[in-house]
Amino acid sequence: MWLRNKFVQRMGGGFFEQAGLDAWSKLQIASLSARKPTGEVKLLRKVRRERKCLNSAWECYNVMTLARAMIKLPGAFAEVGCYQGTTAKLICEVKGDKPLLLFDTFEGLPEDCDKDARVHRVGQYACSVEKVSGYLAGYEGVSYHKGLFPDSTDGVPEQQYAFVHFDVDLYEGTLACLEYFYPRMTPGGVMLSHDYGMLKGVEQAFHDFMEDKPEPIIPQATTQVMIIKQAPVAAAGDPAATDPAAQAAPVLR
Template identity: 30%
Template sequence: MSEQHTLDGVNRIEYRPGLVGRFARILIPFLQRTLPSGLYRVTYDALYNGYKWTLRQSYLLRYAAAHVVGSREDKLRTSLTRKLLPYSMGGKKALENAFELTAKAERNNIPGSLVECGVAEGGTAAMIALTSRELGKTVRPKWFFDSYEGLPEPTAEDYEGGKVGNFIRPLPKGACLGTIEQVGELMFDTLKFPKDEVTLVKGWFQDTVPVKRDVVGQIAVLRLDGDWYESTKVPLENFYDNVSPGGYVIIDDYATCFGSRKAVDEFFAERNIKAPLFEDGRGGVWFEKPSL
């Protein structure tokens, strides 16, 4: 069950990593300080890939249990999560959250497209697309925005006390990289989506999102995973009005990146939005757009 919060400062959402996450917060900065840059990169990649492999293996028990006693949606959720873990930087909780909200949108017949801003390697975008394909009654347009060059530099709006967040691994310029070729291969070659159904939009959000706002039109699920202030605020300002009443908005970095939280809190205040925020269990939040 997701925990409900408001933006009144009383129930402030905080990121609470597990034991592995707390250890990684110590180990990764230590390796970055002590190893030559080339060796650090090789070591980090090996550790990260090993961690993702371990996550996938550890998910086998949940996968097996769902296929023995679970509902159709339980089986689908665990099957898709295990399939997509190699493509996800957010892990199983981000994937399961994307599944649950897309499934809710399909059950509730919320009209509109499926949109993600901040695609990285494509795991959660693929989860949204596959869930809709499996559970939806109609084919929805899917729009996936990213620089496809990794993260930009943070701006002054992202800093608090000289830090930009409470995340586990460093996020330098170019981090969270998934190229448009990699994501295209996943969507079109591996998952066999038609190219007229999935649109990959390359470029910085301030250059692409305003231009595509009217073309995208109505939105059922909007997932924001841009980490920084501008990368969160620009999609909110341009796409929120497109979200159907009863549709869902996911902010992946709310409790981990100071700028992302600031952008959301400002936007809620500016628009007088009273929707409660629900935690995804790993530092992200989501909310349902209030009905008119």
Template identity: 25%
Template sequence: MFYGNLRDPADRAFLKDALRRLGGLFGRVHATDNLIALGRTFSLFDEPHYQDVLRRQARNTQEQSLGFRLNTLIWAAHQALHVPGDFVELGVWRGFCSAVVADYIGFETVDRTFWLYDTFEGIPAAYDSEGHDSPALREPGLYEKVLERFADYGNVRVVRGVVPHSFRGQSPDAIAYLHIDLNSTRSEIEALEHLWDRVSPGGVVVFDDYGWWNYRAQHMAEQEWMKARGIRILELPSGQGLVIKP
């Protein structure tokens, strides 16, 4: 399944036939998240636990289509459990990715806090120089829906406001897991300026948009920011960027 489903039935039929043919050639094909992987394992996708989590949390085809990115985030969450600090997500939208992570690892049993930051009203004009705001990000009642989604987690805090200003008085001292998906170069760089020193050694940082061509301004800015600190971001085929803090 692909993000932004093909609308033309002829295109869908063409892709379906192509994937069937590729499966015959390579034996195993994963086609999701705008990526076709041939002959790869991706054992997460076969796990009954993962499939149960996805059934509980995915509420539309767009969410069902994020398999490769979820694979990265679940790995990052497990890695972060070996590192001191809280979990942080910047850019929550409907809370799907953080809900999958929390559900998969049983975050309600973890002695940490998961901090979720978003305006829940789209990207402010001052932070949207690339024009990535969209009507979908301004969904009515979004904040309340995310609060309800995490109502059963006593250790999840949902913070409404503009990053990085919303960090004031409402942010962790140490971070083990940092997922950045603000769709704004300015917000993401300012967030790094505020939070990087709080990321524990061994802590994992995942940039959601790092490898996507339409977000190349973020790519370049984050690449230079990390390069100045002697760090190289790993660009993943999923479109994400990955850093493990030294």
């Protein structure tokens, strides 16, 4: 529970957060290297060395493996909240030919609200779009959408998503991500968010949004949380209720 302490959280973005996360991630990488393929462990170590990464090694591992699992489903990939591009790079490494849409203000965090623990600063975690696009220049199919989410979805074509990663730290941004992506998720697709087990606003946004939805909230052993989108349940009398092919078909709601 000490990670939920406001004093600890106010150190976010500073030397102590990074040093603590790096030390903790070294232990996590050591544990991963005992049981996971060498190539995966090397990639995690490399990405975490290249740039400042705000996800622990286990969290990075979850982003990478869930994204990789979702390439079987129809739909694009997206991330909201890229900072220096480390989790985005892990998604790029496994996404194959899927499009990846990256949303960020690229000017750091916006204003928080009274649902947040008031531990962040406006502009915290700023990194320019040029720095992130330079870092990811070798990957095909990556697009950048600068601005406050969800305003930055203006002009984005209507499409389905198979995997989306949220890492925006705040209540309003997380709620906006859920409102935008939930109806566009392919059945079976995954919405993964960082910081659910740590930041009050992120947790509250999930509880508020998912309250009247059928899918369970699935907290992870890390700070992350996952939602697996269900296929819409057909009403009795609807031909889709007895046609398995129609039920399995990805539908936009």
